[in-house]
Structures are given as structure tokens and as C-alpha cells.
Amino acid sequence: MLLLKYLSLRKTDITQLPSEINNLRELEVLDIRQTDIPSHATTNILLLKLKRLLAGHADPSNFESSPRIPHSVDKMLNMEVLSNVKAQKSRDLKDIGKLWQLRKLGVVIHDMDSHVRNLLQEIGDLHECLRSLSITAELPGSLLKHFPKILESLSIRGTTQKVRLLPLFIDGDKNKLAKVTLCHTPLSKDDLEALAKLPKLRCVRLQHISCTEPMLNFKEGKFKCLKYLLVEGSALTNITFEHGAASELEKMVLSFTGIGSISGVEFLPKLEELELNSSFCGSLLSSFDNVRQITKLTLRGTLLEQDALQLLTKKQNIRCLVLMDKSFGGTHEITLKKDEFLCLNLLVVDCSAITKIVFNSGSTPRLEKIVWSSSTTLSGIDKLPRLKELEFKGDKVPDEVRKAIDKHDNKPSLTGPETQD
Incomplete structure (x- = not known):
């Protein structure tokens, strides 16, 4: 036990760290994420070979309960990852700048001048090694003497009453930020x-x-390397892509809570995957009518009606369709007819509103795999000429499906919990 190198207490009911924790002198990774360990329990940790301290309270919104920075963190010179730790006092931040192997830092600070000053000074000291930084405050730029040269990931949650944070980290042509x-x-x-x-x-x-404005405007020639875009929240009501903007964008996730519109998506030549979340997003589907390159569509919480599905069935570019919880409103029995979803290869259904899917002869002629849950029954799968695999998310596979598999010329495989007799 004393030679232990990895200790994970993640998602356990533990409420205290063992008093002998510092006896694990060979320990390199300590994972206490999503636990109810009190914030003060980490202050006395002193493990000279520790490389990763992965912290975080069971309730991530409760910043007061975030585990604290160890008082002797400056002695743990092998530290590479220090995540979700809180500075109780300003001096707790001073010694982080001595961790010259630190690649990833996630810290919770108070909106105080002393915290702001010390944190920015330590970030400056780590400018040769720090790659990922997660903070929640907005900090004065004059204290940031050295910009982290190899910083690749930046996450900012919330703001303070001080100078705005984002401009400090996104300036400069040599910036390496990727996320x-x-x-x-x-x-x-x-x-x-x-x-x-x-x-x-x-x-x-x-x-x-x-x-300051409810619109996002992606201008021509900008966001040249952007591949993934997620927009969530009610403040934004419009998104516009000019011709030549975000030309490498591959996936877009839209999760609005208010009415909005999107235009110019036909100018995104590499957009292959679209995910729509929340009820009003269903109305945005018409914005993508002229987009032929999207091959994967995920719907969640969109509360679509049957007529919206009929429009989808005519889209020959869709190869993967994922229908998650509340993608449809009410209850629906979906009947797919000849020449509908001509190019669909994969169908995933996990929506209690969809009670049954009927495949008629000539529908989904290229469908190879179906993943479905116990709330939905399948009928007519023996009429799918290319079907190779079925994956069931439930306890007992319906007899109708088993009989259809036996009847099918391809004898498609069946996987999932409790699928064996």
C-alpha cells in the first residue's frame, strides 16, 4: 500500500482524507473529484512525488466547498496538473509559480486585489510550461508581465468587478490557444x-x-481553423456566417432558450455534424435546407412534430440520425416509406415520445445499424437489405425483433444488456 502510485476516490461517498495520506510517498495521482471531502482536507497534503491533484466538490457550483491549495504546494515540484483548487488566502497562490512542470492549472479565487495580483504573477512565472488554464475571475492586465507562451486551452467562468479578463489572453499573432x-x-x-x-x-x-449585441457575425476570412462551435443561452438570437468565414468548421451545437435565426450556413463547406438542443431549435432546421454536406444530425429537446420528420426523410445527405430525449413532442409512431432516408447508415433512438418505428419496403435502403431503447418498438427490420447490427438499450429484447433477426437474410448481430438467452 505504501508503494501506491494512483489513488482515485472519485464519485465515492468518502467525506475525509485518510490521516495517513502523506505516508503514500510514491503517490503520483490523487483523484478526489466529485466527492464531499471538506475543503480544508487538502491543505496539509505533502506528497513529494505527486504529479496530479485532481480536485472538485460533488456540487461544482458550490465554490466555497472547493478543495484548497495545499500549504506546501511549493515543495511538490513534480506537479503537472493542479485542478479545481481554491485559494483561501492570497499567499496560497504565491508558491504555484515555483511548479515549473505545471501544465494544467484550474483555480478558484476571490474577487480581491491581492488574489488577482498573486495569481497573475504566478501565471507569468509559468509562461514556459503552462498549457491549460481555468479560472473564474476577470483580472487586471498590467500584472500579467509574461503571457503563457504555450497556453492551448482557456476556460473562463463568470466575471468580477475588475478589468475584463478575456482580452488579456487572446491578443497576439503568436497565440497558441486552440480551445x-x-x-x-x-x-x-x-x-x-x-x-x-x-x-x-x-x-x-x-x-x-x-x-453588447444579440448577434454573432462571423466575417469573411476569419476563424480560419475553427472546427467546433457551441452556442448556448438566451442572450444570442442571431448567428450569421459570411462567405469564407469559418471555412474549416465541422461541427456546430446550438442550444438556445429563445427564438433566433441562423444564416449563411450554406457557406460552410466542411460542416458535417449538427446538434440542436431545446424546443425552439427545431425551427432552425429550415435554415439548413440548402446545406448538403451535413451527414450527422442530433436532436435533443427539440419537441418536433411529425411534419418536421417528413421533411428530414427527404434529406439525402444524412447518414447518421440521433433522436434523443424529447426530440419529439407528444407520442409518435413513425412510419418510414419507400425512398425515405436513402443514405442513412446509422439510426439512434432514445426518445420516450417515439413509441414505434415501422420500416416499409424500400425505406432506409442503406441502413446498417440501429441503436434503440426499450421505450420504442421496431417493426419491419427484415425489410432492411443492408442491416448488419442492432444494439438494444434495455432489459429484454422484444420477441418481434428476435423473430425479425432470424428471418433476415443477413442475420444481423444483436448487442446490449441482457441480450443473451
Whole structure:
């Protein structure tokens, strides 16, 4: 036990760290994420070979319960990952700058000048090694003497009453940021333009941001490397893509809570995957009528009606259709007719509103795999000429499906819990 190198207490009911924790002198990874371990329990940790301290309370919104930075963190010089730890006092932040192997830092701070000053100074000291930074505050830029040269990931949640944080980290042509997540954070027009110029930015997540304007405008020639875009929240009502903007974008996730519109998606030549979440997003489907390159469509909480599905069945570009919880409103029996979903290869159904799917002869002629849950029954799968695999998410496979498998010329495989007699 004393030679233990990895200890994970994640998602357990443990409420205290063992008093002998520091006897594990060979320990390299300590994972206490999603536990109810009190915040003060980590203050006395001193493990000289520790490389990763993965912390985080069971309730991530309860910042007061976040595990604290160990008092002797400056002695743990092998530390590479220090995540979701809280600075109780400003001096708790001072010694982080001595961890010259630290690649990933996630810290919770108070909105205090002393915390702000010490944190930015330590980030400056780590400018040669830090790759990922997660903080929740907005900090004065004058204290950031050295920009982290190899910083690739930035996550900002919330704001403070001080100087705005985002501009500190998104300026400069040599910026290496590839992933930016903003949650409950202000985003101005100037901020968006600065993001658009980041030469290596591939992933942007905008969650419940506050904007000076309710529109996102992606301009021609900007966001050249962007591959993934997530927009969530009610503050934004319109998204526009100009011709030549975000030309590498492959996946878009839209999760609005208010009425909105999107235009210019026909100018996104590499957009292959679209995910729509929440009820009003179903109305956005018409915005993608002229987009031929989308091959995967995921619907969740869209509460579509039957007529909307009929429009989808005519889209010959869709190869993967995922219908998740509340993708349809009410209860529906879906009947697929000849020449509908001509190119569909994979169908995933996990929606209690869909009670039955009937495949008529000539429908989904290229369908190879079906994944479905116990709330939905299948009929006519013996009429699917290319069907190879079925995956059941439930306890007992319906007899109708078993009989259809036996009848099918391909004898498709059946996987999932309790699928064996």
C-alpha cells in the first residue's frame, strides 16, 4: 500500500482524507473529484512525488466547498496538473509559480486585489510550461508581465468587478490557444474580432454569455481553423456566417432558450455534424435546407412534430440520425416509406415520445445499424437489405425483433444488456 502510485476516490461517498495520506510517498495521482471531502482536507497534503491533484466538490457550483491549495504546494515540484483548487488566502497562490512542470492549472479565487495580483504573477512565472488554464475571475492586465507562451486551452467562468479578463489572453499573432470556453462571461464585439484572429483556434464554446449585441457575425476570412462551435443561452438570437468565414468548421451545437435565426450556413463547406438542443431549435432546421454536406444530425429537446420528420426523410445527405430525449413532442409512431432516408447508415433512438418505428419496403435502403431503447418498438427490420447490427438499450429484447433477426437474410448481430438467452 505504501508503494501506491494512483489513488482515485472519485464519485465515492468518502467525506475525509485518510490521516495517513502523506505516508503514500510514491503517490503520483490523487483523484478526489466529485466527492464531499471538506475543503480544508487538502491543505496539509505533502506528497513529494505527486504529479496530479485532481480536485472538485460533488456540487461544482458550490465554490466555497472547493478543495484548497495545499500549504506546501511549493515543495511538490513534480506537479503537472493542479485542478479545481481554491485559494483561501492570497499567499496560497504565491508558491504555484515555483511548479515549473505545471501544465494544467484550474483555480478558484476571490474577487480581491491581492488574489488577482498573486495569481497573475504566478501565471507569468509559468509562461514556459503552462498549457491549460481555468479560472473564474476577470483580472487586471498590467500584472500579467509574461503571457503563457504555450497556453492551448482557456476556460473562463463568470466575471468580477475588475478589468475584463478575456482580452488579456487572446491578443497576439503568436497565440497558441486552440480551445476557448466562456461561461456566464461578457463578450464584446471587439472580443469576438480578437478571437477570430487567433491563428490556431479550433474549438469555441459560448455558454450563457452576455453580449453588447444579440448577434454573432462571423466575417469573411476569419476563424480560419475553427472546427467546433457551441452556442448556448438566451442572450444570442442571431448567428450569421459570411462567405469564407469559418471555412474549416465541422461541427456546430446550438442550444438556445429563445427564438433566433441562423444564416449563411450554406457557406460552410466542411460542416458535417449538427446538434440542436431545446424546443425552439427545431425551427432552425429550415435554415439548413440548402446545406448538403451535413451527414450527422442530433436532436435533443427539440419537441418536433411529425411534419418536421417528413421533411428530414427527404434529406439525402444524412447518414447518421440521433433522436434523443424529447426530440419529439407528444407520442409518435413513425412510419418510414419507400425512398425515405436513402443514405442513412446509422439510426439512434432514445426518445420516450417515439413509441414505434415501422420500416416499409424500400425505406432506409442503406441502413446498417440501429441503436434503440426499450421505450420504442421496431417493426419491419427484415425489410432492411443492408442491416448488419442492432444494439438494444434495455432489459429484454422484444420477441418481434428476435423473430425479425432470424428471418433476415443477413442475420444481423444483436448487442446490449441482457441480450443473451
